[in-house]
Structures are given as C-alpha cells and as structure tokens.
Amino acid sequence: MDPTRPAYHPVRAAEVVADFGDHLRYERGRSEHTVRAYCGDVTALLGTDTDDDGMVDLAAALTLDRLRGWLAAQADGGIARTTLSRRTSAVRTFGAWALRTGLIAQDPAHLLAAPKPHRTLPKVLRTDQAAQMLEAAQVGAEQHDPVALRDRVIVELLYATGIRVAELCGLDRGDVDTADRLLRVRGKGDRERMVPFGTPAVTALSDWAAHGRPQLVGDRSGEALLLGVRGGRIDPRIVRTVVQQATAAVPGAPALSPHGLRHSAATHLLEGGADLRVVQELLGHQALTTTELYTHVSVERLRAEHARAHPRA
Numbered sequence: 001m002d003p004t005r006p007a008y009h010p011v012r013a014a015e016v017v018a019d020f021g022d023h024l025r026y027e028r029g030r031s032e033h034t035v036r037a038y039c040g041d042v043t044a045l046l047g048t049d050t051d052d053d054g055m056v057d058l059a060a061a062l063t064l065d066r067l068r069g070w071l072a073a074q075a076d077g078g079i080a081r082t083t084l085s086r087r088t089s090a091v092r093t094f095g096a097w098a099l100r101t102g103l104i105a106q107d108p109a110h111l112l113a114a115p116k117p118h119r120t121l122p123k124v125l126r127t128d129q130a131a132q133m134l135e136a137a138q139v140g141a142e143q144h145d146p147v148a149l150r151d152r153v154i155v156e157l158l159y160a161t162g163i164r165v166a167e168l169c170g171l172d173r174g175d176v177d178t179a180d181r182l183l184r185v186r187g188k189g190d191r192e193r194m195v196p197f198g199t200p201a202v203t204a205l206s207d208w209a210a211h212g213r214p215q216l217v218g219d220r221s222g223e224a225l226l227l228g229v230r231g232g233r234i235d236p237r238i239v240r241t242v243v244q245q246a247t248a249a250v251p252g253a254p255a256l257s258p259h260g261l262r263h264s265a266a267t268h269l270l271e272g273g274a275d276l277r278v279v280q281e282l283l284g285h286q287a288l289t290t291t292e293l294y295t296h297v298s299v300e301r302l303r304a305e306h307a308r309a310h311p312r313a
Helices: 013-027 032-047 064-076 083-102 127-141 148-160 167-170 200-214 238-248 258-271 274-284 294-309
Strands: 180-188 194-195
Touching: 013 032, 013 083, 032 083, 064 083, 064 194, 127 148, 127 200, 127 238, 127 258, 148 180, 148 200, 148 238, 148 258, 167 238, 167 258, 194 274, 238 258, 258 274
Parallel strands: none
Antiparallel strands: 180 194
C-alpha cells in the first residue's frame, strides 16, 4: 500500500488493517492479544463503510460524528465499559497511524474521550488456599509424570513471581537462573525485567528439567521452557486450564485464571509488608496507580474478615 496516495482515494480495508497490525506488532511492540483486539475493533469500525469490493473511504469513515456515533451505538447496546474503553483506544491509535502514513489528511479520532472503566476488585486466594493448591500440585508430580511436573511448574511460577500468562509461555530455558533464583521476563512493549522466585519453584523447575521436559521435547520445542504434550511451546489456553483445575481442587477457593494467581501474588506480597514500588517493579506495571489496586484488595479483605469475626462488626 502506497502511503503517499491522496487522502480521498479509497483504500482496501483488509490491507489497511493488516498494515496497522504490522505497525502495532513491529513498531509499537504490542502483544499478539492486543494486535488481534485492535485490528478487530478497526475492522468492525470500517465494516459498515466498506463496499462490495472491500474498498473504504477513510476520510468519510473517520469523521468525528461517525466515530462518536459508532461508540455511542455500542454503549447503548450494553457493551462493557472496559471494552468500550479499549475500542476507543484502538480507534485513536489507528487514527494517529493513518494520519502519519498519509492515509487521511486530518485525524479527528484524537478528540475522542475514552470512558473510564469501572475498577472491580479481583478475586484472590487466601494464603492458606494458595498453600493447598501448591501442595496438591506437589502430590500430582511425585510420580514423575511429565504433564504433572509441568503443571506444578506453572502454578509455582505464576504464584511465586506474579508474571503474566503470556510472559510465562514466552520463557526460554536460558531465561531461568536457578542459582540466583531469577527469571528474565519480557513483558508488555517487549520491556525486560528480572523477577525473583523461591526455593519451591527451584525444586519444581529442577524436577521438570530432569524428568519432565525430556519426555515431551520434540522437533518443535526449540528453547521453550514449558512444552505442550506434542512438544511445542505451551499455549496460554493450556495454562488457563491448568490453573482452573488447580484452584478448583481447593475447597472454598474462587475460580481463578492465571491472572487471578497474579492478583493473589501481588496481594500477598503487600499483606506481607512489601513496598508498593517494589511490587510495581516485580509485576512490570508502568503506572503505580495500577499496582495501587492491590492495596484496595487488602483493605477489602481486612474489612471482610472483621465483619466475619468481630462480635460488634
């Protein structure tokens, strides 16, 4: 696609979205999850203005009235505020990119105001529930079954470090330093950080390296730390299933995703006296306000325990 073409010239919508995806992926360093979401949002935006040949007039599709009307229609349709906020961000990012590449002469999208999403407190495990989950994983790995050994590493690392599921799946063997008990993690925007872990995770990793990974390794394994049963790098969907099964085995525990273990790790760190900025660094948050959510989680847990246990609550 020629970025010097006149702004009024119709363009092929699919090509524009594909180029925008490459921009997000290679220039902005966005995750594949974000690329898919943003490209899906832009495809939906342009869909009603695309003709039968797949061509769209971006100048007409990206007027301020058109954009506000599109977002308002979704809000009226009951779209969640978090989704609406993301779609606004996607459109603003697309508009800035289209202007810079010469596809449009003006960018009204930057005038859009994103709705503030409601911040709901995440569900987290209690420390005793986390201990039960990890003990159950230990029992399952005692027979040196490779999948059980891998699953034990998954829950140990997610809880021990608070890393994201994509960060876990992206780990290579060279990213693990068991001597100094450190993980080299590549987070959002391809930013790299070092995250410590404890002795139980070292044991789980050592057992996996000695008795688990060699049984699953294959031609597609490369240097991936965690593998699927067919030998390829583990898929985030498998990790989600592992975590859901692990937490379901604990009586009274909330149903959690891998992000729930991240929430639990952060909450337990703060409850244990960790400094907020240290937790921010460990989790890879750019803004301290994101990490501050976990202080609210701790306060709410304190209130709930007080209400449950105090006779005058």
